Amino acid sequence: MAHVVNPDLVQDLKAFGARDIEACFNCGTCTAICPLSKDGVVFPRRIIRYVQTGMEHRLLCSLEPWLCYYCGECSETCPRNAQPGELMMAARRYLTAAYDWTGLGRRLYLDVRVELGAILGLAALVVALFVLLGGPMTTELTPEGGVQLNTFAPAHVIELLDWAVGGVLAVLLLSNVWRMHRWIVGGETGLKVPLGAYARGLSTLLIHFFTQKQWLGCTPGLTRITTTRWFKHFCIFAGYVTMFVLIVMFLRWFQTDAVHPVWHPQRWVGYMATGGLLYGVSNALIGRWRRREELHKHSHPSDWIFLVLLWLTTVTGILVHIFRIHGLPHATYITYVIHLAVLVPMLVIEVPFSKWAHLAYRPVAIYLQQVVQQARAAQAANPSPQPQPA
Amino acid sequence: MSRSSAQPDSGPASPRIGVYVCQCGGNISDVVDTATVAKTAALIPGVALSKVHAFMCSEPGQAMIAEDIRNEHLNRVVVASCSPFLHELTFRTAVHRGGLNPYLYEHVNIREQVSWAHHGDPAGATVKAIRLVAAAVHRLRHVEPLEEIRLPNHRRALVIGGGIAGMKAAGDLAGKGLDVVLVEQSATLGGRVNELSTLFPAEESAAPLVRRLNDDLQAHPRVVVLTETVVKAVSGFMGNYDVMVGPAPAAAGAASGADPQEGRHLTVGTIIVATGYDYYRPAEGEYGFQRHPQVIPMPEFITLLARASGETLEWQGRPVRRLGFMHCVGSRQIEGVHPPQPDGRVNDYCSRVCCTTALHQALAAKRRFPRMAVFDFHQDIRTYGRGHEDYYLRASQAGIMFFRFHGDDPPVVEPGSNGTPIQVRLKDWLTWGEEVVAPLDLLVLAVGMTPRDNRGLVSLLKLPVGADRFLQEVHPKLRPVETAVNGILLAGTAQAPMAIDETLASASAAAAKAAVLLAHDEVHLEPFKARVDPEKCVGCGVCFAQCAYDGALVREEGQREGAPITRAKVNPGLCVGCGACVAVCPTRAIDLQGWTLNQFEAMVDGLLSAPQPVAATNSNPVSDGRTH
């Protein structure tokens, strides 16, 4: 079936942050220079062409945007200054919104007022919950001189709320991942994927989820790993995941009134995780502010909001800890409420609907790429018999 | 330059011939024993002296010839050296410096034809060189002094075609102080540019451009502009063309059907042909042309857009929301894919301006109607000219969508199935050869340039025509505005597709070349032309049938033994000296001046009677003037 050209998709992608992509004259320099593009997964020109000609379905079925880590080489070498790297970024936002079946993602991305409104609304809800249901704000200190935070916000209650919110978000995110999978595998006409291929790829999924090692392909011949963007990002990732595990699974152990000595794991694990987060997120904020590197040159409002919320969450979390061990009850309670008033909207908005979701989509894309490749190889080895004409 | 030659006695009775053998710095003497050649040549009857020199073409070599003519009273000279293409003129001039008629000289090529050709056989090469020298010496015994032919040069130019090329050429010539007649078949000057609106590059308007060229012409009293006029007949040759001009056919009919104006004779020295181009006219059905009213050629669109008013572009009462441009219509055609033109060939050339025109118009349309979707279907984008690429960049930036097809699989135009009257279906090579469909409200065919059908003029002027049917120059690099017909020059798109800047540059080049041809009061021609001996001509006329150059032979009434006779006579201006007539004349009445049959016979005698080589005493000494 011939594809009917649709000139409007470009405008849609521009709303998601694409820049001068019309200027692209399809020379392919960007694809040639891209260190991650290779046989079978060729980008970014392929994605550009889908956008230019309005091949919306093809775009939805593409996993290439998730394989790009925005080193920016393409944008730097593009003879037409069409900013192919930024188009890949816009395509990731576009896909994140498209995978989301509720349609909220699209609205949040395309209208910053909606996004800010949602954040403020959720923050107000959190504050209201504390005002209505919060425990007594006792000024009595523990024997070690710490604040009795669990009287105001008992860990077992917060934990229940954690699970409730987490459960809903997980369902939303997983259903989006399912849609993503349907498009990517379904986009390959007539491809039958054996279940074994799904099972065999699982280790890939986990490895890439935890390491993002694909990104290291962006900087071939690197000398010091700590100077790479991968490292800075990994600090955010590791800090984030550690804190997530501590809060969702070990809150009772983590949120204690007792002030443990410094060598206690509760303290140093927390310090390392928040330290990593603070370093990584501050770095990203400064980068976006300075706009020196290609990947930081253009920021969509959603990029700022995500980083600012994450940074505020980290800083307020650290403050809660400081106030608590120094026996400042009111400061602790207020900061704790603020902490949650930032954390909750960040999770609710970002996990299923916005930038956070890439934590899932990127490794899933690499995983599906492998699954599809294996399925293709299997099909090539045993071609199904073609129906013979009578 | 005066060529009057008060030379010493040149009668064949007492020849004193000087023979000079060049070593060419070893190029010749490494193979040919030049000393032996010189020594042996001295034995040939009529040779007064023979010498060897390392470089005859050097100033001392040339001076040696001139001195020997004076001191040794030489009356003929032979130089055996390189190809006459290189140095025949050099030595003719040296001979003239010595006070001798320059045509009492013979050039023998013993480099390309001897030392280089026979480098494996020095002895044989030496014998051959001696024979060639002997042939030259024998011929020289029969030569007579000749004079260059001088004909009056009519210092006036005719420019045919009053497009911008013709206007510019005429204006430039007048600026150089020469008289010009400009003939234009239509009622106005400016040609096709009159049909354009805004021009690429630099976005100036067409009308003021033509007006300025016209003002230049009006400012010169030396220019005569004849509109509604064409060339009816041409005779003569460079410097002496007799041209009859008369009313253009359509104009004659319109003016007064009964009394077609009398032709008017002009005598001109040179003619510039600036007859321009035609738009390619698509065949019925080519890209849907004439099948779908929504398919129109570029010139029509240019007018449509220039006249558009209002918020939307309309075509036949319908708004144009989706506009397409098809490149290469009538250009870059491929045999077997495109139907041939009436002459059986396809237009395989690139028309060069249509890419930029398409982008220029697409961009203009998009700017004028920003909500319109604009599509461009091309094989390549060839925005070759200065400033042209900008249109491509800006067209892309403005969101014009580009699709690329292969020449051997051109797009198809079909009725629309998505709510538009037509659609284009193609395999898009920017999308890995996928089939795409672009629904359109209007498709513009970027038609190329074709040569104007000017058959009459081509045969009147005997203009050379290339395989692409455009008029052809002598050499695309070295002689880009001259035709093979002496004195006839080309300007503008009559020669090949060009944009305006190139058209005007070529017009100025043609004017400059014409000015060179018109620089003197006389034209000088080499004397090697046929000559009829009226005593021997019996008026049989067989020579006329052989001559390929119209007007080179003319009939002349006369008397022979009391009876009237029609003799042949040569018009030296048109004779090229090919000798075809000489070969057929039963009475040997025609001969070629400078290359007579007698001389050829003498050369054969010389070849056969050449003396055997006489070994030089010491092998190959470089002569510094000693006589052998």
Ligand SMILES: Cc1cc2nc3c(=O)[nH]c(=O)nc-3n(C[C@H](O)[C@H](O)[C@H](O)COP(=O)(O)OP(=O)(O)OC[C@H]3O[C@@H](n4cnc5c(N)ncnc54)[C@H](O)[C@@H]3O)c2cc1C
């Ligand atoms: C669609 C289109 C758009 C273009 N747009 C641009 C542009 O924007 N910018 C640009 O730089 N170039 C443009 N060009 C190119 C431009 O049109 C030419 O470079 C220019 O017109 C060439 O001028 P010319 O004098 O050689 O030929 P012409 O314009 O064809 O003039 C030839 C003249 O000779 C006359 N003539 C022909 N035969 C005879 C005869 N036998 N006797 C007497 N008179 C005769 C004709 O009547 C005519 O007046 C465009 C071309 C096309 C096809």
Ligand code: SF4
């Ligand atoms: S984005 Fe730039 S480099 Fe890539 S194909 Fe387009 S023009 Fe070429």
Ligand code: SF4
């Ligand atoms: S200039 Fe462009 S449209 Fe015209 S023939 Fe050449 S390639 Fe085709």
